[in-house]
Amino acid sequence: MDLIPAPRHVTPHPAAEPFVLTAGATLDAGPGTGGTARWLRGVLGAAFGTELAPGADGAAVRLRIDAELGAEAYRLEVTAQAVTLTGGDAAGVFWGAQTLRQLCGPAAFRRAALGGPAPSIAAVLVEDRPRFRWRGFMLDVARHFLPKDVVLRYVDLMAAHKLNVLHLHLTDDQGWRVEIKRYPRLTQTGAWRERTKVGLRESPLWDERPHGGFYTGDDIREIVAYAAARHITVVPEIDVPGHSQAAIAAYPELGNADVVDTAALGVLTSWGVNVNVLAPTEGVLRFYEDVLTEVLDLFPSKVIHLGGDECPKEQWMKSDAAQDRIRELGLRDEEALQSWFIGHFGRWLADRGRQLAGWDEILQGGSLVPGALVASWRGYGGGIKAAEAGHDVVMCPEQQVYLDHRQHAGPDEPVPIGFVRTLEDVHRFEPVPPRLAGTPAQERVIGAQANIWTEVLDSVRAVDYAVFPRLSAFAEVVWSDLPAPERRDHEDFTARMSTHYQRLDALGVEYRPPGGPHPWQRRPGVAGRPIAGPPPIV
Template sequence: MKKSFQLFVLLSFWVLCPVLGQTSYPILPKPLQLLPKEGTFILPQNPVIAVASTDPVLRCLAEELANKIGSVTGKDTKVFAGNFRVKDGINFVASKDDKLGEEGYFLEITPKRIIITAEQPKGFFYGIQSLLQLMPAEIYGVRRVENIKWSIPCCLIEDRPRYAYRGLMLDAARYFYPVSFIKKYIDLIALHKMNTFHWHLTDDQGWRIEIKKYPKLTQVGSQRRQTMLGHYSDQKYDGKPYGGYYTQDDIREVVRYAQERFVTVIPEIEMPGHALAALAAYPEYGNNPDKIYQVGTKWGVHEDVFAPREETFRFLEGILAEVIDLFPSQYIHIGGDECPKKQWAESRFCQELIKKEGLKDEHELQSYFIRRIDKFITSKGRKMIGWDEILEGGISPNATVMSWQGIEGGVAAAKQRHDAIMTPGNFCYLDHYQADSKTQPIAIGGFTPLEESYSYEPTPSNLTPDEAKHIIGVQGNVWTEYMPTPEYVEYMTFPRACALAEVGWTAKNDKNIDDFKKRLDVHKKRLDHLNVNYFEAPINHKFTYRWPLKK
């Protein structure tokens, strides 16, 4: 693309930006720049997708796009390799313009052809997502659609994300969700141009990942006697055994599936707290080896935590070695949150260790614990992420902080030149109520409506430009104590996750809640075709609440 034309696009964008709210361009998240143009591209009877590259990944993306178009429209769509630009078709063109980065793309739609230009396969993938969003919402269905005009509005888009890390977490420890739903969740992450699936796999109430070296983690730790009913304050239980876990083959299948959609899967293995399910299986690694531990049946924080003994570190390193082998992600999440110190304070061994290592108190003992784990993870060529409690007693040298207790943890990490991912509860916790609790299924509490999630600004204003570079992204968290089914998860997650997707992708000054809601109205039709049980969806009548609404 000629520089003069790019300049024209840039100048025209600011003049024409009000039209971006029009539902003829309902792309979500909002692109960096979009220049509307006159006319439409009408999908021909025999569309062609031309790939000007020998990259097998691009060929695969083109084949998937062709299959999607063909199966829904009934049009015979072919893929060809060649360095030419076909008319009446879609062209994949490799760019040498390094300003796009690995996730950026150009999308040009004229009445004669469509051109997607990118440097890397990720960019092409996101360009395809925008192209699909400019098509009728029926393209997201699974059945052939008759009697519809497959037209696409002409425009020119230049797009790339604001943040490198754009994540969505799912807690599969409190409730186990089938692989089929995990794949659907990943599909929805990719659809919204998020790039990270944070998989919370262990907690007090369940251990959900097979570890060959320690089979009792799933034989014992994946099963609990019963589950809480209603709110925590009700103190009622259903009296029914509950369990489930992912085999290592399941994990590999999910990781492969995510990779095909350019989604990185980050596993979370909780330590030193939230360890009750593991201790039920292997009590010798607790602070009271003679105690009979049982997998947690009550929500909340439990006092039973790992003992910082050499045997415990060897146990955890054995677990992490298998986890690292299963997950190729750069990051491994070790939790580190909500670790009660009572057992350490009462332990003669722990107190002697504090003196031996010259530690100040139990908080520094936690830092000692985390540093040991960080050293192991680093030795395997990976990076450690932990919740912001890993700052207590001094942050581990190579750690990335996930700031959930407000923004303070992220600020402290950035000022110490550590990377931080922002996920403060009041904006990013999708287990909170999203409307009047009297009208909603049971939730943990709090109140985070769509507008509040959308309003979040991840980079704190009190950071210098150099410090701000360490704020690498934003994430929505879905804790599932009150979400026993996939439908429940969808109801609580969407559309607030749509808002956070735009927070992570779109430039700060380009966000507008009214414009977002207009595009979201169209986007909901896509979610309908994907059978997503989002909040205020027409299909919510299918949603069976496990418990009655809160009175």
């Protein structure tokens, strides 16, 4: 069947006649399936010139919901007479429609009919449901801004792979990407930098062009609505208290002005962990409460990500105001001060019916706010600790699923950074570490997420190259009921990828070819920071 991600159960009927999607085929959409019906009419109509007009009696394609199947599950039966797709809910119907699109062949992923014969779909029964409820992809639009149409394109690429959480990294030292009406300088000033380091910090190269951009409130509403129609939740990340120089450049009072001339700080033009962090003052708390009030209005997601990672404490150690705050609160040290800072917003979000999420550093410095979600990026350790303490966990260890890390050890990889993570490595990623497997804490691992950071990815083409085809392998890990990593049939996956590459070609994705980068995908002369040896398991 060449399906990716692989379904749980596929029963082909090789002796039966296939179903032919003729130009006059009709579609009968049962209650609750209207969104998928519109989507099917759009994609199949464009690809094959098939109208799929509404019809009931004798309809060629039937969409139904049966709650007994369970959330996001579906059952797809193809006979010579009809296609019957039943989902456990509206999302299940939509994921089943993604499988139906794959069964129609790679041409189903094009936007105009090529004039060939009507698609013929083999008679088959597919019964499927996801392994995890959080199947995430993080897109860093702060380091290099990606226009709205690119984000919408990635929503469609996620949907094609049955991924259901888009984590948008919206703010960092190098740029603030979401309009906040109460504080217009966040985008007037914070969304733009004068120039950009090419490569990592050690590189002597610069792009002297100004860089920037941001999403208006209406842009965000459009992205959120577009994703919701595809059963994808958009989770915003507003990074605090570190990774905040763009905000400080716009509003210098947010920084530690008693130890650094914050008025002289601009939006950061280079990369790496940055010492300029937010001041732990009441004024800063009120500022970010105002920011988050607007963020909550834009993003209906229950989960709101506040970063919490890579916050150096040097300025707090030197700041009289920060030291006064530590004494006033009776805190142990600067680590506890960061825990207090994150905890404040965790409680603030909880009071408004939302859930704090943060990188695994939010575990440091004291007790974590009840109900917080931990994204474990520095290995498995933080996720294990959080799960055993009763917190929900999303596994995204950099050693396994940071897709900006190089895909091969060869010299032709563009701007090679991090560990070598091949397509097979990602396919063998296991979100549940052995220590949690079979324990009650295993249920706290609600899923996993692949992350793409864009410091060295300065174009859509570069992002495509880094993300694909490894995101296809990741999608199979989080959707399919795969055996243990060492027993996974990677040869079978590779064989199915031969067809999937044709789908990616039809979608216009500039993935890394199996044999290595095309000449135009290389970046000669731009050094990276490759890490030798296999990644540690921590």
